[in-house]
Amino acid sequence: MPEIGAHQLEVAETLIGVGRFLIIFVAARLLAELLVRLQLPTILGELVAGVLIGVSGLHLVVPPETQGVVSQGLLQLLGSLADLPADVVRDLYAESFPNLQEVANIGLFALLFLTGLESELDELVAVGTQATTVAVAGVLLPFALGTLGLMTLFHVDVIPAVFAGASMTATSIGITASVFGELKMLRSREGQIVIGAAVLDDILGIVILAVVVSLAGGGSLAIGPILKLVAAAVVFVVAAIGLSRSAAPAFDWLIDRLKAPGDVAVTSFVVLTACFFPPAVFGWEPPLGAFAAGLTLSTSRHTHEIEQAVKPIVALFATIFFVLIGTGMDLSVLNPMDPANRAGLVVAAFLLLVAVAGKVASGWSFLSQQPTNRLVVGLGMMPRGEVGLIFLGLGTQAKLLTPALEAAILLMVIGTTFLAPVLLRLVVSGQSNGPDVDPLAEIPT
Known part of the structure; x- marks a missing residue:
């Protein structure tokens, strides 16, 4: 075989990178x-x-x-352009x-x-105990039912079961707000609670x-370390919320005095990177720092x-994140014609x-003396959207999930995101969709 030059390798690496992005x-x-x-939400298009284009x-x-085999046709095309063998x-x-x-x-x-x-923290305060009760119920019910059900009914190991349960906890603010906005209910009582x-x-x-990801990395399920992690994570997020009242004015003061182009973007990036340090110290995943920086x-x-x-x-980089989640999904495990896959399909249905029942039930978890459509509240909490896909992506990266469980979580995310709107x-x-008025004065705090 002829000797391969550095230039050929450089050309091949460039073509591979550019080709993948294209x-x-x-x-x-x-x-x-x-x-x-x-x-329908565009993130589902990116996932599909x-x-x-994936496995x-x-x-x-x-x-x-994934141990998947790259298309031979693509390898040959890139190889011919770079004058390299396909195996290289x-x-x-x-x-x-x-x-x-x-x-x-x-x-x-x-x-x-x-x-x-x-995250409109003032809106959370405005709807007070109703929103808090709905949120807590909407987290605990799917998490507990999903985790315990996987462990007792399907004999899934603890860490994968806990992660699958955790993937059902969050609600996509973007999708929910978009649907309520289209229905002219964003400023309704139900919309504000959701x-x-x-x-x-x-x-x-x-x-x-x-x-969960920290526990999976350390492999410890002792109650002491778990409580310590939970307490530290809660303190960190609460501190971020508190800093929004003090650090944000300091940020504004600095921005008002900067004159160079890109001041807002660069200074925001500095805040973002600074918030990665506490998670690194406590052994959490970096996403917690990114979310805290936004708060x-x-x-x-x-x-x-x-x-x-x-x-x-x-728009650019999150697209890559969601597409990569889809590329690693082996949906052959959901083929009902293969008897070995039917247990996985039952898990997906479960x-x-x-995921649907836990969120819908949260609509009946609060007390209210004012007329409220509780079914609308429960359905509004249903879509997992990009938040559910973030959970799935991190679980895949951490190798916590089996292919069947990955596919089951994927179907849960897609199903709730499609069904909710x-x-x-x-x-x-x-119902009468009247003007999108502000009802905050009617909502007790």
């Missing part, structure tokens, strides 16, 4: 455009795009840990894949930062996520400018049932 973005945009026209589809983008290109493909995963993590951190930034509860849901969910700046006067700076980053529209279709 495939990912074209596939993601095509599917996102389709789902937008169907009035990943499935189509369950065309094998164009294949994470090495395949080795370079596997070696360079971690770089793509690091880029995807940028999207994850930016998305969680934006989620924290958009949005406030979703904010708290995300806070509780991210804390649970940090604790810290959520009361800034420059929130809109920060959002405008972060959203393009999310998770979807618990449809069922909400059906439930409120007979």
Whole structure:
């Protein structure tokens, strides 16, 4: 075999990197455009795009840990362009894949930062105990039922069962707010309770996520370390909320005195990176720091400018994150024609049932003297959306889940995200959608 030069390797690495980005973005945009026209969340299009180009589809983008085989046609094309044998290109493909995963993590951190930034803490205070009760019930019911059900009915190991239960806790603020906005109910009593509860849901969910992944990494299930992790994580998030009242004004004071272009974006990034230090010290996952950074700046006067700076980053890099989740999904484990897969399908149905029932039941968990459509509240808490996919992605990266359980969680996320907008529209279709007025004065704190 002729000697391979450094230039050929450099060309091949460039072609592999550029080719992967091209495939990912074209596939993601095509599917996102389709789902937008169907009035469904674009993140589901990105996820499906990943499935189509990944190990369950065309094998164009294949994470090495899946043991999938990259498309021979793609390898030959890249090899001919770089004048290299296909087997050399395949080795370079596997070696360079971690770089793509690091880029995807940028999207994850930016998305969680934006989620924290958009958390309207004042709205949570405005709806008081109703939102708190709904949020706590919406976290505890799916988590407890999902975890215990997997362990007792399906004999799933503790850590995977706990992680699957945790993946059902959060509510997608973005999807819920979008649907209530379309229905002109965002400022209704039900809408405010759901949005406030979703904010708290995300806070509780991210804390649970940090604790579960930390426990999985350390392998310790002793009650002492668990309580210590939970207490430290709660203190960290509460401190971030408290800092939003003091650090945000200091941030504004600094921004008002900076003149160079990009001051808001760069200074926000400094806050984001600084918030990674406490999770690193306590052994949590970095996403908790990203979310806390967003909470810290959520009361800034420059929130809109920060959002405008972060959203393009999310649009680019979070797309890669969601597509990569799809590329690693082996949906062959859900083929009902294979008798070995039927147990996994039963698990998927169980998770979807618990995910729906747990959130819907939370709509009846609060006391109210004012007329409230509790079914609307419960359905509004249902969609997991991007938050559920973040849980799934981290579980996959940490190798906590079996392929069947990964696919079951994926179906749970997709099912709740598709069902929530449809069922909400059906439930409120007979109601009068009046002007989107502000009812906060009517809601007791």
